[in-house]
Each structure stands twice: as structure tokens, then as C-alpha cells.
Amino acid sequence: MNTHTLPSVNAALPPGPAGLGFDRLRALRLDYLGNVRAWHAQYGDVVRQRFVHLVDYSFLHPEHIREILVASHEQLIRWERGTEVFASAHGHSVLVAEGAAWKRQRQMLQPAFSPKRVEGFVPRMVEAARDGIAAWGDAPVIDFEGAMTQTTMAVIMRALFSRADVQQGRDIAAAVHDLGIEAMKEFYWPVSAPLWAPWKARKRRALQLLDRFIEGEIQARLASSGGAQDDLLGLMVEAQDASGHGLDPRGLRDECMTTFLAGHETTAAALTWWGWCMASHPEEQARIADEVGSVLGDRAPTAADLALMPRLARSFKESLRLYPPAAALFSRRTTAPVRVAGYELPPGSMIRLTPALTHRDPRWFEDPEAFRPERFDTASGHPEIPRGAWLPFGAGPRVCLGSHFALTEMSVVAAQILQRHALHVLPGQAAPAPRLDITLRPDAALHLGLRRR
Numbered sequence: 001m002n003t004h005t006l007p008s009v010n011a012a013l014p015p016g017p018a019g020l021g022f023d024r025l026r027a028l029r030l031d032y033l034g035n036v037r038a039w040h041a042q043y044g045d046v047v048r049q050r051f052v053h054l055v056d057y058s059f060l061h062p063e064h065i066r067e068i069l070v071a072s073h074e075q076l077i078r079w080e081r082g083t084e085v086f087a088s089a090h091g092h093s094v095l096v097a098e099g100a101a102w103k104r105q106r107q108m109l110q111p112a113f114s115p116k117r118v119e120g121f122v123p124r125m126v127e128a129a130r131d132g133i134a135a136w137g138d139a140p141v142i143d144f145e146g147a148m149t150q151t152t153m154a155v156i157m158r159a160l161f162s163r164a165d166v167q168q169g170r171d172i173a174a175a176v177h178d179l180g181i182e183a184m185k186e187f188y189w190p191v192s193a194p195l196w197a198p199w200k201a202r203k204r205r206a207l208q209l210l211d212r213f214i215e216g217e218i219q220a221r222l223a224s225s226g227g228a229q230d231d232l233l234g235l236m237v238e239a240q241d242a243s244g245h246g247l248d249p250r251g252l253r254d255e256c257m258t259t260f261l262a263g264h265e266t267t268a269a270a271l272t273w274w275g276w277c278m279a280s281h282p283e284e285q286a287r288i289a290d291e292v293g294s295v296l297g298d299r300a301p302t303a304a305d306l307a308l309m310p311r312l313a314r315s316f317k318e319s320l321r322l323y324p325p326a327a328a329l330f331s332r333r334t335t336a337p338v339r340v341a342g343y344e345l346p347p348g349s350m351i352r353l354t355p356a357l358t359h360r361d362p363r364w365f366e367d368p369e370a371f372r373p374e375r376f377d378t379a380s381g382h383p384e385i386p387r388g389a390w391l392p393f394g395a396g397p398r399v400c401l402g403s404h405f406a407l408t409e410m411s412v413v414a415a416q417i418l419q420r421h422a423l424h425v426l427p428g429q430a431a432p433a434p435r436l437d438i439t440l441r442p443d444a445a446l447h448l449g450l451r452r453r
């Protein structure tokens, strides 16, 4: 949609709380989703408010979300303070770049994440999941969240670097966790303290460990075969822009870091929540396990099998709806006037989009708190879901680069779990409360019961 064809501008300001927002900022930090939900309950689909020197607009409605992410993407950048915080780990990767630099990087990386390429990674995903699940043995209870983190890390290690051993796995997982906690704190401060500050020791150590690990992998590759491996690093080494230039060493490091971090953390969160949905809905789990059993029997899944398990795919759609790992998108800033919901947002406005709330809006999802995967079975007469109402991977040109990779990996891991085990809720176990720490996670480590099939 072109902004010039939109109806006339509503001269009034959207509703919202008054004041400079110091108290609201503190409340957001303590309970992000609860507070954004409360603003919209009070003021409606569009909420405008001030946070110190910034004017912030929060949107819920799918049409407004598409006006922003699809129609107005050229007038948006990501909130500078947010990207600054991410840049300490991600450098200038596609996740944080803007404008022409972003377009160039996205075009260079896109082929590595195409459905065809991702298909080629299925055997590596199968091996990583098989080994991870085998390590559970006959344990009656496992730390499911920890197991999913280890498994998705093993998948990305194989896909990115062709590495089957993650010797430092636990240290790396701890470093990723520490970085997330530090980042959540930094978002609420105008500047970050330098890394040498004594209270930054945790972030400093985490960054050093991750840098050494990623750079070590790249150096080892460049020293041996020059990158001629059929993995994501190999594809990145060979990627070229329109004028035939490749990524420089710094660019390679940054893209590898983003692929490693974005490529396992979110998927681990998604599989963790899916596990909870399965354990707490044993009848649906049994139906999905039957589907998996009838397609695969005892053999490992192949890329061609995945399309034959629609019930399994719908269970991901529904768990991603209820528990989207990217519960809130990166805040955006307007660089030019942008028209949304009939209002004109001046340049410099902040834009806040929260899929976790749009996903639980009864206008788009009947009985929104319930786990009902069949709602995505539109071929059987369930109503179409409005565009923009389901967006776990974002929307528009900056939609997740790894969405196909993620859904493929989830299918491979989940199918192999259900071939071997039934997941169940532990006696007296309460539903985990979601907590937003960069990704949406259970507020305490999620343990689940296992029974051999």
C-alpha cells in the first residue's frame, strides 16, 4: 500500500497515558507483556505515550501491523539503542544493519536459507536430534528446556560449521544466557557502560568466549580448505553481492555470530513451548504421534516426509501462536512521516509491535487461550486467519531469514522425540509462566516427564 493513497489523516492524537513515563518504563522492565496488554485494554488498538524524550506508538491490529512492516518498511529503522545493544555481539550483521548495507547482506545470505538448501541440512538435523534424544536414555524426567538448547545448538553447529562435537556446549549456552540478561538490562539505560567496567565482567567474559569460539571456527576453516564445505559457513564464504564482492573477515564473523545465536536460541524456546503443549494435551500428542508413526515407522525422517505430517506442522503453528519466542519485535523508529491506522506518525516516532498479544486477541482467534491446532486447518472449514494476525517470524522484507530452517528443524526434532517418547506433565506441575528475556521462556527451567513408546 502506498501512503499517498490512504484516507485523510486523523488530526487527533491516539489515546494513551500522560506524563514522561519513568514509572511506566520501570513497570515495563518488570513485566513487559503484562504492561503492554494493560495499555491496550485501557486505550484500544493504538496507544501513544511518551518515554522521556521519545514518543512511542504501540499497535495490535493485524492491518496496522502490515501497514507498518510491509507498506512502510522503507521509512523505518530499528530503534538505535536496541541495535546498539545487539551490536556488541552481532557486530554489523544482517540482524542489525540498515538501508543499503542490510539489503546487500540479506541478498547475499538469502540463498543459504532457501528451502532447497535447508532440505540439504535435514540429515545433519536428524543426527543432532537422534544423538541428543539418545542421551536421555530411560530417564523418567528431563530438563526439557536444557535438552532443547543442547539439541538446537548441536543442529546449528553441524549446519554452520560441520561440527558434530560441541565440547564447550555448556559454557557457550551459559554465555548466551548471560548476554541475554545483560541485554535486557541495557535496553532500559540510555548508554552501555564500557566492557572494562567491573560490573560488566559477566558480559565481557561471555563475549570473549563466544568471539573466541566463532573466530576459532572461521580461522580453522580458512586455514584448511578455504571454505569449500557444503555448510552455512562455506556458503557464506562463497556468497557475493551484485558487484561480485564477498563478505570481508569481519562481515563473516558477524554473520556467523548472528546465525549461531539467532539460529538456536529462538528454536530452543519454540521447541520448549511445543513440548509443554504436547505434555499438557496428551490426546492431541497421541494423535500427532500416530501420524508420525504412520509416516515414518521406526526410520529417520527425510525432507520429503515433512510435508506428509500436517498435524505435526499445525501443532507448531499453534504453539508458536501461544508462545512466540520473539514475543515482541524489535522496536522501530520512523525516519519519515508514516501513516498508520489513519494517524500520521512524525519522523523519529517509536513503534512497538507485540505478536504475543496480537496472537491472543479473540477477534482473530476464537477461544484464544486454548491450544487448538485444528484452527489452522482451514481446508477443513476453519475460518481463514487474517494476514498479520499470526506473525511469529515477523512480516515484510525483514521477516526472519531462518524461518524455513527453524520449521524444518522443529519437525525433525519433534518427530524423533515422538517416535521414542511420550511427554507428560509431572504430578502437581503448574503451567509455566512465560517470561520475556529477549526470547519468551518459561520463568523456571521446564522439566517434563518421559515414557518410552
Ligand code: HEM
Binding pocket: 094, 095, 096, 106, 258, 259, 262, 263, 264, 266, 267, 270, 324, 325, 326, 329, 330, 331, 391, 392, 393, 394, 395, 397, 398, 399, 400, 401, 402, 403, 405, 406, 407
Ligand atoms: C522458531 C524459531 C525462530 C523464530 C520464532 C524467529 C523469529 C524471528 C523474528 C520475529 C524476526 C524478525 C524480528 C523483527 O522484525 O523485529 C527474525 C529475524 C531474523 N532471524 Fe529468526 N527466528 C527463528 C529462527 C531463526 C533461525 C533458525 C535463524 C538462522 C539460522 C534465524 C535468523 C534470523 C535473522 C538473520 C533475522 C534478521 C533478518 C533481517 O533483519 O533481515 N532465525 N527472526
